Amino acid sequence: MNSVIERLRRTTDTIVGADDLRERLASGRQLRIKYGVDCTAPDLHLGHAVNLWMMRQLQDLGHRVVFLLGDLTTRVGDPTGRSETRPVLTPEQIDANAASFLEQVSLVLRTDPDVFEVRRNSEWYDAMSIAELLGLFGQVTQAQLMSRDMFRERVAAGREIGVHELVYPVLQAYDSFAMRSDLTIVGSDQLFNEQLGRVFQQRLGSPPQVVLTTTITPGIDGRAKQSKSLNNYIGLTDSPRDKFGKLMSIPDELVEAYARVYTELPLPTVAALAAAGGGRAARDAKLRLAAAVVTRYHGAGVAKAELDSFRHTFTDHGEPANIPAVTYAAERATILDLLQAARPTESNSNLRRLLRQGAVTLNGERLTDPATPVSLTTPLTLKSGPRTWHRITPVRSSG
């Protein structure tokens, strides 16, 4: 049993109820693992998949993932700033999102009915009376709910909390009771709600679920965690080539964390990758990481093909083997001038954004100010974005 926990621990941040977990794993009983999601449009990335792989490990031992669609709460939606309550999502949209979710989840989880079950929380909330719900509300105080980090931060920032948002944790907590959850594996932002789940289970006479929170790693830009809005994530549905390319673009110092959290490479190998210096060794470490991740999702054959393709496309210095050439007919220019010449179909504002985001390098030097002066005497290598390269060649103008 401890070996199972040891394996899970590789990507675990905290465990609430470790003794319960040990005991339940030892009992031989099939455990019910709560995997609760809301029904907004999903776009799962490697970060989400950390939790899914842990569930997959447990599935491989015979335990059951209960995929819980929070359709009731999604149906209510967020009416902030509206004069009338209005569902954000129609039932059809919820169904479509649920289907898309299942498809993405099945890239990691086993979905055979022995170890996978789909539920919707409307099953119990549609059957629950208002009186029963108020009874649940009586189990918890306003101060307990307001102690949640997110709420305190919102109050501190002067933003409002809708009462439907305030009571949301109560619903999420009751879900754990209703579906008889033994265990849930969540991001640390869900710890409060899932711990409240333990409270409700105990109050209502059930054994409390074990809560595991997972390690969060930064996005591929090395800054915030992976998120759609920052576009710094590797999606589960990204092509093998995109996954490989994005992984090759991460900062060197992220290689260890990514290898530990996103692959099953043995930990000594991970340590060796971390110890790799800069330059070629760093690139080889990244290649190893990228191949391991692609292997995990697409198999060793695809990973090998991507590795070969990458080696064929890029020189040992990390530049593509074939970079399109652009001529520029002046000796002096700004970096924005060069970008405009290289990418004539891009809007000015997009080019400025790329600069602002630090995506532009000239001969390996990052430039952010569009007005940075450039002197063209020899050919220069311009990179704008992770995989967009140009070779700028000065041509003496006829003027």
Add this chain to the structure above:
Amino acid sequence: MNSVIERLRRTTDTIVGADDLRERLASGRQLRIKYGVDCTAPDLHLGHAVNLWMMRQLQDLGHRVVFLLGDLTTRVGDPTGRSETRPVLTPEQIDANAASFLEQVSLVLRTDPDVFEVRRNSEWYDAMSIAELLGLFGQVTQAQLMSRDMFRERVAAGREIGVHELVYPVLQAYDSFAMRSDLTIVGSDQLFNEQLGRVFQQRLGSPPQVVLTTTITPGIDGRAKQSKSLNNYIGLTDSPRDKFGKLMSIPDELVEAYARVYTELPLPTVAALAAAGGGRAARDAKLRLAAAVVTRYHGAGVAKAELDSFRHTFTDHGEPANIPAVTYAAERATILDLLQAARPTESNSNLRRLLRQGAVTLNGERLTDPATPVSLTTPLTLKSGPRTWHRITPVRSSG
């Protein structure tokens, strides 16, 4: 219309929506007056009746009182400090309380179906889904609810607020929409909830109810407002004699307020009562008040009989005509000794409580310390409680 409002104003503290009230009274339409109560055991007193008499005035003009039993919320009860939710009241108790409520209310209100209707809020809450309720919750913020006086006081006092209590105002507010309330007449402690009712009605597309709050007068001890726990109230079901006697016991300075709020004596008469000095004039003013109140509830004949009985029983100085005599065989005693001699069947702790509550006078002087020394040379008049008198006569002991 203004004359109606003028009459109501006699016992009105604030009106929210005065223009709406004028307009609706002028429309000729039968107005729906919300009279919401919870279903705990009722014991209506003169203070509650102020609101009822205002509703009665409107009934006499053809408007309809909708007596709303808050059975849903009563059923949930207050689970504070309990490990499991448990209704405080059974459905049978709720029904019994509702019947008792109706009986007491009918001492003031007309209950013929043209102008009286009984509803229960379980009618709409039993039919409402959790999703709909969450939609209502989305109309209001946590900060709005917490701005309620009662909640702020509880937080300041370090006491907890159950989430079912926090959301209670939302339910009470929605009631106003569901029952199409035009008007409600409440104590000022209900102003917050009923104003929230206006908000919900407007959001949901209905005209907002007018909210009248009523004047609150002190209890018969001249201190806090009338309440069961302080036993300082005049109950609607008190006998005519009890009503009369309790009114004769109020402090002189309360006569004006009581006459204004609890009777329909013309205001100039009320002013004249207020101007009465002490002694006999004050007693006559109180007799006038007591007779007016008893007339209101039991008719002029009963009031006249009580007036005569009182005059027969009590001297002009306010002492009963016949006071039982008690002999005491010592020259020195404490006030507690005298009380024990006069009321030998009372427990010591009860006698001490009477002292503490200021219910004991000796020759008209209030004594509160049980150890107060008394010297017995002439007969003394001992009063302990509103209508308990003894004449203590010293008898030289044989010792």
